[in-house]
Structures are given as C-alpha cells and as structure tokens.
Amino acid sequence: MSPASERAPAKVNLYLHVTGRRPDGYHELDSLVVFAGAGDVLHHTAAPDLSLALCGGEAEALAAEPDNLVLRAARLLAGAAGVPARGALRLEKHLPVASGIGGGSADAAAALRLLNRCWGLRWPEERLLPLAAQLGADVPVCLSGRAARMSGIGEVLAPAPVLPSAGLVLANPRRPLSTPAVFRARGMVGFSAPAALPAGWGDAATMARDLGTCGNDLEPPALRLCPEVGMVLTALRAAPNCLLARMSGSGATCFGLFPDAATAATVAAGLPAAWWRWGGGFTAGVSSLYSAAEPAGA
Ligand SMILES: C[C@@](CO)(OP(=O)(O)O)[C@H](O)COP(=O)(O)OP(=O)(O)OC[C@H]1O[C@@H](n2ccc(N)nc2=O)[C@H](O)[C@@H]1O
Ligand SMILES: Nc1ncnc2c1ncn2[C@@H]1O[C@H](COP(=O)(O)OP(=O)(O)O)[C@@H](O)[C@H]1O
Numbered sequence: 239m240s241p242a243s244e245r246a247p248a249k250v251n252l253y254l255h256v257t258g259r260r261p262d263g264y265h266e267l268d269s270l271v272v273f274a275g276a277g278d279v280l281h282h283t284a285a286p287d288l289s290l291a292l293c294g295g296e297a298e299a300l301a302a303e304p305d306n307l308v309l310r311a312a313r314l315l316a317g318a319a320g321v322p323a324r325g326a327l328r329l330e331k332h333l334p335v336a337s338g339i340g341g342g343s344a345d346a347a348a349a350l351r352l353l354n355r356c357w358g359l360r361w362p363e364e365r366l367l368p369l370a371a372q373l374g375a376d377v378p379v380c381l382s383g384r385a386a387r388m389s390g391i392g393e394v395l396a397p398a399p400v401l402p403s404a405g406l407v408l409a410n411p412r413r414p415l416s417t418p419a420v421f422r423a424r425g426m427v428g429f430s431a432p433a434a435l436p437a438g439w440g441d442a443a444t445m446a447r448d449l450g451t452c453g454n455d456l457e458p459p460a461l462r463l464c465p466e467v468g469m470v471l472t473a474l475r476a477a478p479n480c481l482l483a484r485m486s487g488s489g490a491t492c493f494g495l496f497p498d499a500a501t502a503a504t505v506a507a508g509l510p511a512a513w514w515r516w517g518g519g520f521t522a523g524v525s526s527l528y529s530a531a532e533p534a535g536a
Contacts, residue, residue: 400438405502
C-alpha cells in the first residue's frame with residue numbers, strides 16, 4: 239500500500255451480546271471483533287482544499303450521503319490538531335453500506351490514520367482514540383484494525399484471544415439495515431451476560447465450537463426487519479465444511495467460518511450472484527500508527 243493510501247478492512251462481530259443499556263439510550267455490548275481481508279481503500283493527494291471523490295462497486299449507495307464519515311473524520315482531526323483540513327481524498331468503496339460490517343467506521347478510522355500521516359502529525363494511537371470515539375461506537379476498534387474484545391458501547395478494547403487461521407465468508411442480501419432501527423426493534427427483551435472465552439484457539443473448529451455457545455443478540459430483530467438474513471444463514475450453513483454461520487453487527491451481512499481461506503473463497507463464489515459476497519481469511523491489522531514512544535515530527 240502506498241504511503242498515501244490506507245486500507246479500511248471490514249469488521250466482523252463473531253458474537254455480539256447486548257449486556258445493558260445506558261441512560262442515554264446507547265447499548266452496552268460484549269463482542270469479539272475480527273477484521274476481514276475485504277475492505278475499502280482511501281487515497282490522499284496533496285491539495286489546498288479538502289475534497290472527497292468516490293469510486294468502486296459500492297460507491298453509488300453513498301452518492302447522496304451529505305456527511306461522509308471520511309470528511310467528518312478529516313474535519314475533526316484538523317480541528318483537534320489546529321491545522322487546515324486539506325487534501326484530495328478518493329474512497330474506493332467496496333463494502334456494502336449499512337450492512338453490519340462497519341464500512342463507514344472503517345473509512346473514518348482510515349481517514350484518521352491517513353491524514354495523521356499526510357499532515358505530518360504523527361500522533362500515537364492513544365491520542366487518536368478519543369476522536370475515533372466521537373465519530374461512532376465502532377470507530378475505535380477500526381482504528382488499529384486489530385482483532386479485539388470490545389465492550390462499553392464500543393470504546394473499551396482488550397486483546398482478542400489468540401486466533402487460529404480460519405476461512406471467512408461474508409454475504410449480504412443487498413438490503414441495507416439501519417443500526418438504530420435494529421436496536422429499536424430489539425424491544426424490551428433482557429440482557430445477556432458477557433461471554434466466557436479461553437485465552438486462544440489452536441484451530442478453527444475449536445473456535446467455532448466455543449463461539450457456538452455465544453450469539454448475536456441483534457440477529458432476531460434484524461431477521462424480523464429483513465427476512466432475507468435467514469436465507470443467507472441457511473445458504474452458509476448448507477455449504478460444505480461450514481463450522482459456524484451468524485449475522486455480524488446489526489446486519490444484514492452474515493459470516494460463515496470455514497477451515498481455511500481457500501475453502502471460504504470457493505464457497506463465496508458459489509453463493510447467489512445477486513448477493514454481495516466475499517471469501518478469504520482474517521486480516522492481521524492495518525497499523526501504520528505511531529507508538530507513543532516515537533517523538534512527534536521524528
Ligand atoms: C452494532 C455495531 C456492533 O459492532 O455494528 P454495526 O452494525 O453498526 O456494524 C456497532 O455497535 C454500531 O456502531 P456504529 O455504527 O459506529 O454506531 P453509532 O454510529 O455510534 O450509533 C448509531 C446508533 O446505533 C445505536 N447504538 C450504537 C452502538 C451502541 N453500542 N449502542 C447503540 O444503541 C444508537 O441508536 C446510535 O444512535
Ligand atoms: N464512508 C461511508 N461509508 C459507509 N457509510 C457511510 C459513510 N459515510 C457516512 N455513512 C453513513 O453511515 C451509515 C452506516 O454505514 P456503515 O458503516 O456502512 O454501516 P454498518 O456499520 O452497519 O456496516 C450509512 O447508512 C451512511 O448513511
């Protein structure tokens with residue numbers, strides 16, 4: 239990746255427990271978040287003013303978006319750093335919009351990393367995290383792009399258990415789902431306890447067995463709003479060697495876990511062409527971030 243580009247990988251919630259609700263209406267969560275090889279890409283070219291151009295297969299869904307998260311992130315960082323917001327940005331949009339895999343959050347996080355570098359700020363991750371949290375509950379976890387155990391409303395991050403190599407299929411029935419609408423549709427049901435997880439897994443089958451004891455508490459309301467989620471889950475579960483299939487985030491994208499990336503790619507290619515689908519493996523992290531030990535301007 240060129241120094242003037244940043245990957246914005248898709249976030250996948252391998253499980254998602256709603257553990258409480260704050261007085262301000264936000265929900266407390268417990269989730270194991272991993273990142274997929276699929277993602278958007280953000281590019282920067284020096285320019286006196288700030289602008290954003292969109293390209294890529296999923297760009298059309300954002301054409302009417304009045305307040306792209308990339309521009310919000312750029313303005314927020316410029317304001318916090320006291321520098322002019324400048325640069326011609328180009329977003330290659332490959333992830334479906336409003337689909338439970340955090341594309342907008344990943345783009346916002348990529349903008350923070352990219353402009354931190356292109357504007358010569360060299361802020362460490364810890365200094366960018368409060369800005370990320372202001373942009374959305376999922377943006378802090380997307381900042382490092384590292385697998386994490388996420389709690390609070392998304393801002394409390396702890397290392398994930400050691401993950402095995404595994405295959406991952408993502409499939410979306412091409413129905414956008416609004417995150418607030420899915421939380422609302424959950425209604426007055428009770429809360430789940432945080433999951434009990436081991437320190438790590440040696441293979442994909444053991445990981446899938448343990449994750450099978452968890453769930454996604456947003457899956458039932460999402461299924462009511464978007465019955466196609468059920469078709470996607472059925473197709474994933476019917477695929478040979480599927481170890482686990484579940485919805486990610488507030489949907490409608492579902493994931494399937496498979497023994498390896500090659501199997502996942504084959505399965506994805508066999509899913510209905512009318513769906514958005516992708517198959518591969520987890521990604522290890524994006525980090526072009528600076529460590530706190532590194533002096534600014536170094
Ligand atoms: C549900 C999750 C799980 O990872 O993923 P997605 O389905 O969006 O991918 C996230 O918590 C989404 O994070 P994000 O999409 O950044 O949410 P925000 O923009 O901050 O919030 C949008 C709305 O979702 C609801 N919301 C979000 C996060 C949270 N912990 N509790 C909530 O109740 C609130 O109604 C809020 O107004
Ligand atoms: N760069 C962006 N990519 C996606 N959505 C964006 C972006 N900027 C703003 N949005 C808005 O954020 C909403 C949530 O988008 P997204 O992050 O794709 O959802 P999800 O977290 O459910 O996958 C969209 O409906 C759109 O209105």
